[in-house]
Amino acid sequence: MNRSFFSATCHLLPATLLIVVASAISSRAQNPPAAPITNAPGIPGWAYPVAPAVPGPKDDGSILHVPNSTVGMTLTQARNASDAPDWHPDEHPAMPDIVRHGRIADGVRACGYCHYPNGLGRPENASIAGLPIDFSALKLKPWIKVVESKTAPRTEILGGMLVPLADHSTEPLGDRIIEVPVDAHLTEGLRDDQSPFVAYVPVGSIVKGEALVMTGGQVSVMDTGV
Numbered sequence: 001m002n003r004s005f006f007s008a009t010c011h012l013l014p015a016t017l018l019i020v021v022a023s024a025i026s027s028r029a030q031n032p033p034a035a036p037i038t039n040a041p042g043i044p045g046w047a048y049p050v051a052p053a054v055p056g057p058k059d060d061g062s063i064l065h066v067p068n069s070t071v072g073m074t075l076t077q078a079r080n081a082s083d084a085p086d087w088h089p090d091e092h093p094a095m096p097d098i099v100r101h102g103r104i105a106d107g108v109r110a111c112g113y114c115h116y117p118n119g120l121g122r123p124e125n126a127s128i129a130g131l132p133i134d135f136s137a138l139k140l141k142p143w144i145k146v147v148e149s150k151t152a153p154r155t156e157i158l159g160g161m162l163v164p165l166a167d168h169s170t171e172p173l174g175d176r177i178i179e180v181p182v183d184a185h186l187t188e189g190l191r192d193d194q195s196p197f198v199a200y201v202p203v204g205s206i207v208k209g210e211a212l213v214m215t216g217g218q219v220s221v222m223d224t225g226v
């Protein structure tokens with residue numbers, strides 16, 4: 001067990017695989033990015049890359065308009081993530097302060113900037129209008145711990161997933177990824193939605209994944225003829 005990291009969502013492995021495959025496919029046409037990829041602390045940037053800012057059009061001070069609105073604003077105002085542009089203020093209830101302004105000092109942009117003041121969102125985010133408050137208050141917690149290991153617990157199938165045998169015995173992991181609940185009783189018996197999982201992966205997987213994403217590695221999906 002050399003290295004591990006916690007994923008912030010429950011979809012780390014599929015997401016990473018997708019990125020790995022996409023990267024392998026496109027690696028012939030593109031050079032690896034020159035600048036280091038950064039991300040939030042603890043979240044590997046190579047797995048969840050953040051695109052560099054693309055310079056947009058310049059604000060020449062003109063007052064801009066959109067259809068069905070009497071509101072006018074400059075380009076800067078229309079693109080202000082700390083004061084969500086509100087073209088149709090009569091068509092939604094007043095925005096709570098965090099929706100309108102965010103909490104920029106804490107790194108939180110205005111929710112209404114991305115999800116729109118009416119909460120309906122766009123294809124790249126989501127509609128959050130009408131979601132119950134409890135859902136909106138959900139906090140992402142570390143969910144799957146990725147552990148590099150030569151061995152994994154021996155398992156049996158319970159409730160459609162692998163769970164460790166009660167005798168805590170282990171077996172060689174080989175090339176497999178074995179994901180098990182940390183506490184099968186809590187996860188399967190009681191369906192505790194806060195009881196996390198461990199994914200055992202071959203030693204070196206994280207570094208290999210990083211190299212493959214960053215450089216295309218020595219092989220690509222195209223090269224294998226798949």
Ligand code: HEC
Pocket residue numbers: 098099108109110111112113114115124125126127128131135136
């Ligand atoms: C910079 C853009 C941006 C801002 C600002 C933003 N979000 Fe989001 N939000 C997203 C994206 C993108 C997703 C979709 C993430 C995904 O599906 O992986 C999302 C998803 C969500 C979801 C999940 C919706 C669903 O149906 O699963 C909720 C709830 C949510 N955001 C609430 C908020 C709140 C509350 C704020 C303000 C505190 C906020 N967002 C600010 C971009 C943003």
